[in-house]
Amino acid sequence: MKPVTAVVWQDDAYQLQIGQDWFALDLLSYQLMAATAPAEPAAVLQVLPAELAAARNESISWQRVLLDLHSGRWFGSWGVWVVDVAALILLFLALSGAWIWFSRKRGF
Known part of the structure; x- marks a missing residue:
């Protein structure tokens, strides 16, 4: 692996020189x-x-682990979808649990 030999900030991105080639x-x-x-x-x-x-x-901090999980760095776009589906399931469980609890209190 070749080392980075130069860095430039241009067009809202870092431009890195690796060997003779440039990368954003x-x-x-x-x-x-x-x-x-x-x-x-x-x-x-x-x-x-x-x-x-x-x-x-x-x-590695827990913040970095959670950010990597949510941004798809570990599992790509599938990881983002899995986290989104899990969030929807947890939201459904929270709302349905609250609905059941309030309906039992009121005697429905």
């Missing part, structure tokens, strides 16, 4: 798409100092 980074799906070289000069990337690289947090 989709910030929602974190996928790279082929792009043309940017018109403005690229920022030169520097190596991260060892003390900062060693201090990275390798754990």
